[in-house]
Amino acid sequence: MADIDISLYNTVTEGKATILFPKSNEVFYNPVQEFNRDMSIAAIRTWSEMFLQEKRDRINKKLVKAKTEEERAKMNEYLEQQINPNNFNILEALAATGLRSIRYAKEIPNLRQVVANDLLEDAVESIRRNTIYNQLDENLVRANKGDAMRVMYDTVGTEEKYDVVDLDPYGSASPFVDGAVQAVSEGGLLCVTCTDLAILTGSMHPETCFGKYNGMPLKRTFPHEMALRLLLQQLQTSAGRYRRYIVPMMSCSIDFYIRVFVRVYTSPNEVKKAASKIGVIYECSGCHSFAIQPLGKIDIKDNGSERHTPGSGPPVGQFCEHCGNTHHIGGPAWIAPLHDKTFVSNMLQHVKNNEKDYGTNVRMKGMVSVIQEELDEPCYWTLQRICGTLHCTSIPMLDLYSALLNAGYKVSGSHCNPQTLKTNAPASVVWDVLRAFIKKHPVTMANISENSPARKILAKEPSFEVDFTRHPDAKAESRNCVRYQVNPTANWGPKARAGKKQKTVHESSKAEQEEPSVEK
Template sequence: MSNENTGESRVTEINSVNDQYNVVSEGKAKVLMPKDNEVFYNPIQQFNRDMSIQAINSWRLVYNEEKLAKLKRKNPEAVLPEKDGKIKIMEALAASGLRSLRYAKEIDGVDYILANDLSEEAVDSIKRNAEYNSIPEILLKTNQGDAIDVLYAHRPPEKQFDVIDLDPYGSAAPFIDAAVQAVKSGGLLCVTCTDMAVLASNNHPETSYAKYGGVALRTEFCHELGLRLLIHALQSSATRYQRYIVPLLSCSIDFYIRVFIRVFDSPKKAKDAVVDTGLVFYCNGCSSFYTQPFGARTLTGNKNLKYSAAHGPVVGTNCLACKTKLTIGGPCWISSIQDHGFASSMYEAVKTDPSRFFTNKRMMGMLKVISEEQDVPFHYTLSELCSAVKATCPPILKITSAILNLGFKVSTAHSCMSSLKTNAPNEIIWDIMRAYVNSIGKSAKIVENSVPYHILSVPPRSDIDFSIHPEANPDSRKIKLVRFQLNPEKNWGPKSRHRAPKRKM
């Protein structure tokens, strides 16, 4: 099946071996899948696995450069010993082992991979598939056990993993506390959550708070808020152990979110969590939003950092633009969620070897958009802005140009089409929308004390310029990458939870 919207073709090779198994080919791995157990393999997750392989390979280069730089500070002639350049990976919930198989074959410099699963059937499958792929046990080790127990058992520094991959069915929340302790300082956590009904809506505020320590909202930026809630949960856990996190890549993909986070030891930098965490106030009337950090950080005269409670609130109970009551979301991570340099390095690696990944076009599109994305909390959408002032939608380049012409920055968000992600404050955005409405004429259907009435009752500033700015058209659009993904194929969502078949007596 092909899909021109995503730039991908579903041509996963599936051949019958015998009456019991099919062979599924993905990347450099071939996996024996039971014919009576179709939920064991979800081809839509190939993009997740492709991205993870490149992310780990790109992170490993940085990781080893840091190790070498540390050695060279003591001895400029030092070289990194081979054993120190190898990484240990744990896949905590391995299922069939396809991800671990691909990691063994497609990630450079692996010492060994521990593929763990609670299911005896899954562990048998991993062993069978490792043998089928001629992967030695010294490279791909298996373990049957509860993932939380196994992670906690690897808390001592000498037992920690360089990379831990959490890709559960549903929420990763139960595994976070153990995972942030079992990864080495400077190591990488790769975390997936598929419970988007909790993370990206306000249907279950009590559940999102119980799992992630923050309340989700139903907004146009709900997927970004889901990412920030997950990162907040990771940081909250890490801080308890005097560790801090650095997000490298945070992705909203299809029906799930995926983050790549580095974890470091530092009691001093762990204190920054109070500045990096905060609340979001959202207006359901006009889509304005405001963020409130919990703490402030200042540099004292002797160059030490001093932390204090933040002043607030940043806004009252009602929206400044349209007078609608505000809804509170969070606490969530309000600092950086993307490392643009890391995203660009991944993009260049994928671009250099276009035949390496089946989902190459989609990877390039997402990575390029992320590398362009303004790293500020949350975004607007053009449709929301125009709806709030009862106006037809102009070309998005017209609005982005107006923002750029005022000296602010703007981009799209990878998580939402027709989004506007900018460092311009709310009042600037509404001044631009007021000027736009003045240029086309106000709707006759606006009633007194309505949302558009309150917004348009304020005159716009006089220096709004809608002339097309030379930077309004991003490189990702100029080179015609697949920037936003539509449904990859029919019935593309998460499959049912795997259940082991009943054993014959």
């Protein structure tokens, strides 16, 4: 450490890492991202336990079948190796200062190596400096100067894959996806951040979203879940080209970005199912009812084999059956589950068992708890939209949940937003519950315009006896946690992309890596 002049740097400690940032940089460290890094470490640790156990199970199975002593001894030796530490590696493709990689190296057990890659010499220097400062072996954190796409494409056709590929760009991860889905090992974990939510949620320029993610956003009611589903669709579509498929472990909408953790496998048979996991989503432009149109359908034949056919539809008429308006179309998007419930529950347990390892553990437990309770049904209603559409007073969440539960349907919230309803009840049932609620809490019809969706919906009588009796499952267990974050700091959000005069290592390297084809 003798050759590092500490006086030139500010230090920031996060988790077990202390990082040196040059004092000359004004924009250097974004504390809001600590949550992203904490979640990533917990996710990778959770995945690694599953990954290593699966490896051992596979070898054990073979061990049982081993015929000769010699074969058995060989297998045992191999098993021993697998049980030993130093078992997997990570690529951080856009590593910038190296803070994330250094935390990975210090906080993730059984890690053989993390390759911290960046395009810029300054960034690579920073990674090396911080590796030394944190007294880490340079083999454990290998700083690499390279174009992220080249580094990932270099793995194609080789056995030298990365067990974890982490993409945490400034902006969209989209340009890196094709390389990433090929660079991750069998059953490995792909972690992807996108911070370009203005694009992904369609708050402006939906056509730009289509250009980047090959899907149309829906901005009105469930923009953040839609953003997750567009990204997952892109990951699957890219993986499918290489006979690979994704299994989402956990998909999170956090503050000003989204972060997904998916496992990647190879199987042409599973790729065939992708058409049924991807679909188009219709959202009524008047009452915001929504319906899902899968692109493909799987029938199980008498002999148990699967038959794939085009999906049948559409699930909506030309005009909304509830209010008579037209629909907006979103997608194609991922319509299969966003999370793997076993993974989520393992991760929640892991965080509870290791609270002291995570500075943001309170929020982690809150978010993962809500995710654990989330139904797999795509998209959600928001209280604000439902009551806004009908111009009625806000229905208490517990009343809405209870009425649907009492009618035999499932309900949950969404981690994307407080005051949300996910349910397997059809839209007609949700409107029936509201019709019954409004009978008790009347709406002043004089204030509602002639063509309003509210008039069309409220002209009908509820089709069943709605029971608002408080249902025991209406109150989510996660309510005892910090479930939704208020803005953590004033003027929070992504750090501004640095101007030309004060371009920093972090900002410039990530921004420039967004154009991987440009030779620098």
